[in-house]
Amino acid sequence: MSAKVSSVGTLTKLQRREDVTPPRMYSSTLVPKPNTGLIGAAVFIVSESMFFLGLFLAYFFMRADSTIVVRSDQPVHPSLVLPLINTVILAISVAAMTFAERGIAADKQRHLVVGVTVAVALGLVFMLAQSIEFSRFATQGFSPSSSSFGSTFFALLIFHVLRVLAGVTFMVIVLIRSLMGQFHSWRRTAVQACTLYWYFIAAVWLVVFLVLYTS
Amino acid sequence: MASVSIPVAKPGLLSQMAGWMTTVDHKKIGIMYMVSTFFFFLLSGIFALIIRLQLMAPGMQIVDQNVYNELFTMHGTGMIFLFIIPMLVGMGNYIIPLQIGARDMAFPRINALSFWMLIFAGVVMEGGFLLGGTASGAAWTAYVPLSMKQFSPQSGMDIWLFGVVLLGISSTLGAVNFLVTIYTMRAPGMTMWRIPIFTWTMIVTAAMVLLATPVLTAALIMLITDRNFSTQFFTTANPRLWQHMFWFYSHPAVYIMVLPAMGILSEIIPVFSRKPLFGFKVMVVSTILIGVLGFTTWVHHMFVSGVDPLVERFFMFTTMVIAVPTGVKMFSWIATMWKGSVSLKTPLLMCIGFLSTFVIGGITGVIQGAIPIDMQVHNTYWVVAHFHYVLFGGSVFGIFAGLYFYLPKITGRMLNDKLGKVHFALMWIGFNLTFFPMHILGLEGMPRRIATYAANRGWDLPNLIATIGAFTIAVSVLVFMINFIINIMQKKGEIAGNDPWEGATLEWAMSSPPPVYNFARTPVVESDRPMIEIRAKASGSNAPGHTGSHN
Numbered sequence: 001m002s003a004k005v006s007s008v009g010t011l012t013k014l015q016r017r018e019d020v021t022p023p024r025m026y027s028s029t030l031v032p033k034p035n036t037g038l039i040g041a042a043v044f045i046v047s048e049s050m051f052f053l054g055l056f057l058a059y060f061f062m063r064a065d066s067t068i069v070v071r072s073d074q075p076v077h078p079s080l081v082l083p084l085i086n087t088v089i090l091a092i093s094v095a096a097m098t099f100a101e102r103g104i105a106a107d108k109q110r111h112l113v114v115g116v117t118v119a120v121a122l123g124l125v126f127m128l129a130q131s132i133e134f135s136r137f138a139t140q141g142f143s144p145s146s147s148s149f150g151s152t153f154f155a156l157l158i159f160h161v162l163r164v165l166a167g168v169t170f171m172v173i174v175l176i177r178s179l180m181g182q183f184h185s186w187r188r189t190a191v192q193a194c195t196l197y198w199y200f201i202a203a204v205w206l207v208v209f210l211v212l213y214t215s
Numbered sequence: 216m217a218s219v220s221i222p223v224a225k226p227g228l229l230s231q232m233a234g235w236m237t238t239v240d241h242k243k244i245g246i247m248y249m250v251s252t253f254f255f256f257l258l259s260g261i262f263a264l265i266i267r268l269q270l271m272a273p274g275m276q277i278v279d280q281n282v283y284n285e286l287f288t289m290h291g292t293g294m295i296f297l298f299i300i301p302m303l304v305g306m307g308n309y310i311i312p313l314q315i316g317a318r319d320m321a322f323p324r325i326n327a328l329s330f331w332m333l334i335f336a337g338v339v340m341e342g343g344f345l346l347g348g349t350a351s352g353a354a355w356t357a358y359v360p361l362s363m364k365q366f367s368p369q370s371g372m373d374i375w376l377f378g379v380v381l382l383g384i385s386s387t388l389g390a391v392n393f394l395v396t397i398y399t400m401r402a403p404g405m406t407m408w409r410i411p412i413f414t415w416t417m418i419v420t421a422a423m424v425l426l427a428t429p430v431l432t433a434a435l436i437m438l439i440t441d442r443n444f445s446t447q448f449f450t451t452a453n454p455r456l457w458q459h460m461f462w463f464y465s466h467p468a469v470y471i472m473v474l475p476a477m478g479i480l481s482e483i484i485p486v487f488s489r490k491p492l493f494g495f496k497v498m499v500v501s502t503i504l505i506g507v508l509g510f511t512t513w514v515h516h517m518f519v520s521g522v523d524p525l526v527e528r529f530f531m532f533t534t535m536v537i538a539v540p541t542g543v544k545m546f547s548w549i550a551t552m553w554k555g556s557v558s559l560k561t562p563l564l565m566c567i568g569f570l571s572t573f574v575i576g577g578i579t580g581v582i583q584g585a586i587p588i589d590m591q592v593h594n595t596y597w598v599v600a601h602f603h604y605v606l607f608g609g610s611v612f613g614i615f616a617g618l619y620f621y622l623p624k625i626t627g628r629m630l631n632d633k634l635g636k637v638h639f640a641l642m643w644i645g646f647n648l649t650f651f652p653m654h655i656l657g658l659e660g661m662p663r664r665i666a667t668y669a670a671n672r673g674w675d676l677p678n679l680i681a682t683i684g685a686f687t688i689a690v691s692v693l694v695f696m697i698n699f700i701i702n703i704m705q706k707k708g709e710i711a712g713n714d715p716w717e718g719a720t721l722e723w724a725m726s727s728p729p730p731v732y733n734f735a736r737t738p739v740v741e742s743d744r745p746m747i748e749i750r751a752k753a754s755g756s757n758a759p760g761h762t763g764s765h766n
């Protein structure tokens with residue numbers, strides 16, 4: 001038996017295989033571990049974008065079908081003022097989250113707190129502006145139940161603003177945790193995931209805005 | 216001296232139950248998936264038996280036609296959403312971390328969440344039927360306008376929609392978990408071409424779930440708001456929007472149901488043929504191809520819905536193309552058995568059952584993929600025969616193959632092989648008795664989803680045979696349950712040991728059942744079939760048990 005073992009190399013009974021193999025080969029603690037949480041968030045965002053793809057499918061289906069009279073109830077030229085302001089708001093909040101994330105990557109706790117606070121505030125302003133927008137549409141007789149086109153139009157806006165709510169909730173949690181000093185440069189997966197999700201929300205808004213208001 | 220006894224009493228029933236309910240261990244969750252989905256299988260099977268009794272002879276009325284509609288709806292959705300998909304997810308849950316040498320899934324708590332959401336959804340879907348006497352009667356496709364308030368006013372429809380939304384969220388979270396687990400938690404040395412084939416099929420399956428399910432979820436939410444909050448998504452004269460969104464999920468769902476079963480087959484056939492899988496890389500590539508092409512065929516369900524003829528032709532083409540990677544797999548499995556040292560144990564018999572029936576389902580699929588034929592057989596029993604050959608002949612045979620193969624690992628006890636063979640023989644005969652005559656019924660023009668039929672159509676005999684077949688299947692499942700109760704629950708079966716089948720993958724390296732922590736030391740993978748080396752080292756021999764490699 002021992003003769004067979006020696007064929008592997010210079011193993012003796014006391015030496016285990018691991019002791020003669022380069023450490024990288026067996027010890028998963030020595031190689032940088034992949035950031036499971038961040039990868040999970042990215043994969044989840046893929047499914048989120050498929051959800052919006054489904055809603056866009058419905059929207060374009062209504063627009064492409066000549067038997068459906070679209071936009072009969074929509075204001076012919078919906079005002080671009082509020083959505084443009086909202087785009088700027090989201091752009092600034094994205095910058096704030098980036099500032100926060102970069103900050104904690106360099107162990108600057110204050111940058112994290114300031115950045116997330118600004119992003120939360122801007123997220124709240126965005127939701128407020130959207131609710132003003134909805135009620136303005138409603139006074140013009142354009143609502144989710146006014147027509148098939150209205151349903152798909154509002155589905156995109158409402159499901160987006162629900163994501164904003166989810167994102168803001170996530171950011172508030174990150175804010176509370178950062179006030180408790182839970183994040184460091186080597187421990188910031190939640191911040192990274194939150195930032196990524198916020199990027200996604202902003203990107204969806206850009207597409208929603210371009211498609212619903214300008215095309 | 217009277218020792219101070221440390222309270223290590225056997226945990227009582229309550230604390231054991233609490234242990235199961237709060238567990239985040241992938242093995243316990245996997246077991247709970249398998250047990251609970253088996254109950255949904257039995258329930259949906261009973262629905263099927265009532266349907267078959269009603270159709271046994273012309274003019275029979277065991278249940279009235281509305282209840283009949285609810286029965287086949289709940290049979291279909293129960294079998295698809297609450298049995299086949301989650302059963303395969305449960306097997307993956309148990310096996311995948313062991314196969315890749317991991318201690319658990321990447322997100323154990325999300326794993327538990329997925330499971331409990333499935334149970335909640337299942338109880339919601341079935342509960343409306345069993346407790347409230349109301350269920351969806353709009354078939355599993357829930358086409359609008361049939362599923363709108365106007366034609367389906369019963370609350371069972373809303374309950375059903377709500378249940379399917381929950382299931383969608385559950386399986387989306389599960390898919391994220393599987394993908395991240397396999398991507399980040401493989402044992403060192405497990406490179407791309409060393410990932411076991413079952414794990415590969417779960418990667419593709421999870422990717423399909425991830426991409427397809429949210430679209431269905433969106434459609435379901437739209438239908439719920441149409442029914443309850445006066446939105447107007449599906450009220451237009453054009454009903455195709457629902458069909459597009461539904462089939463965008465539900466055609467890939469066919470592959471979601473069959474790919475993991477194919478993965479199980481690809482694990483079992485080499486083990487029982489004592490040969491490596493023929494064309495391992497080709498198998499992986501064909502799995503990925505099926506996954507990609509699976510997203511390009513959904514309109515073939517809508518050839519009579521008035522889609523643009525040019526679009527129809529494109530989807531006819533893709534429907535026929537997807538048969539190619541599937542055919543590649545068939546040849547690979549046959550070539551694996553070819554000149555192998557084949558041992559006809561129950562797991563392999565179930566695999567052969569898969570091959571012999573799935574090939575018919577595949578061929579009828581290509582036949583009805585042709586637009587003119589599809590227009591002829593659309594909504595007839597031909598289609599029912601076709602998809603049962605795919606989903607029962609394929610997935611369910613694959614599931615039972617997997618159960619016979621993996622239950623010794625999961626429970627530590629072997630199932631009785633003779634009873635297993637009886638189960639296989641009865642199920643194979645019963646299956647073909649039930650579903651082969653349906654091809655004839657369909658070509659004779661019998662529409663699906665009818666509660667009864669007249670006597671003078673020439674449909675009597677095939678229907679009678681189908682009913683006899685259905686009860687034969689029921690008996691075969693009883694044989695399986697008896698086998699399980701005697702040998703596993705009452706522990707009369709042989710002790711399995713670590714590696715009863717001489718498998719090729721890491722799960723056979725550990726005890727049966729595996730310890731809570733799986734691997735005490737992270738294993739190092741040095742080939743595509745690590746058990747060959749582990750066995751060789753254990754027996755002190757340099758000559759592997761059976762030589763050859765995928766590469």
